[in-house]
Amino acid sequence: MSEDMNNLIPSPEVHETDGRSAPTVLTARSVVYSYGNTPALRGVSMDLRRGEILAVTGPSGSGKSTLMLCLAGILAADAGDVTYDGRRISEEDEAQRSKLRRTDFGVLFQFGQLVPELTAAENVALPLLLGGTKRAAAITAATTWLDRFGVADLAGSRPPEMSGGQGQRVATARAMVTEPSVLFADEPTGALDALSGEQVMTQMVRVARDAGTSVVIITHDAKVAAYGDREIVVRDGMIEASRS
């Protein structure tokens, strides 16, 4: 791209809701985690601000997915602290962390992990049903969230009948249906073609900003990281850089 072309484009503006001046919602301090004798995280410290879209990048095997699992309370750190909204979740037991994941966190994986026997609406309603919401209310809420992700017409379809992009949008709606404070997305477009991936990312970021949800995106793809307000680079189990 020539300098002339760059000069034609206005300088990037700070998004008003990108969370750069918002309070911290999730912190990691000197987090260590090993798989057996193989260290995956070697003392990671980081902050996530409320409403912020944070991209966590790094090469394969760098520890970025393990960091997400520790932040989401799916793995318990071997050492160090993970604090969410003032709670030291790294010291809580699995039952407490599991409850937290149902109420305050949403998790989205690369392949969506929808239940193939259930319709899209039933898949999205699932977290609400597990939390005790009555079926009719859960299905109504699920339909609303499917609409926000542009896939309301798939409410009665089952995952095998959907394209990869459609399935991932349904999975994102399911991760957001409990209106979590933090959404974790691990390689959310890794299995999608470029255009489908773009649709998933655009809608995920738009909906999260509208809802005030913080998002942690784990990705090796710079085009996906560019949806974030800030990037941290994990290399060899440590944070290499953190920049906005």
Added chain:
Amino acid sequence: MGLLAAGDHHGYDLKREHDERFAGARPLAFGQVYATLDRLKKKSWVAPVEVERVDGPDRTVFRLTPEGRAELDSWLSQIEEPAPHVSNPLAVKATIALLVGDREQAACYLSEQRAAHLERMRHYTRLKTEPETSLPEVLSADYALAHLDADLQWLDLALERITAFHAAVTGDRALSADTTINPSSSIPMTDNQK
């Protein structure tokens, strides 16, 4: 001629449509448009068909001739030579940084450059995902993003090579676990190259 292939236009329309369709490119100067139309007319690739008289000055409407259409089709059938990009200032500067600096200094430069690239990518990503952005603007942003992404992939690869090379030279087994020395060049090979 490509714009005229879609229908008759006068010079003002051509300038406006060019600037809309090729958002991000340097806007055409009116003088450049009329000079080009004059050259195309001399080659019989375009021809004036009428003069529009509205409120302002007279505007000559041009049409693409069959000869012009043949020339356009011929141009479209010629592939563009892929640019080697070896003289790209980014590649030159990164290479010099590796030659004159130590691993930490080079890594710092590459890391800073990565941050600058990603900030630019954020700008184009925001631009193309705004609902009011036109299709030509989206295509232009896609093109910019693809090239910035290619630069970033090269920067990341360069950083991995430096790390592997440094590990091999210093014997740092923790860093060199996935690399071996290529005996023909002394450049460490990644697993993918083996």
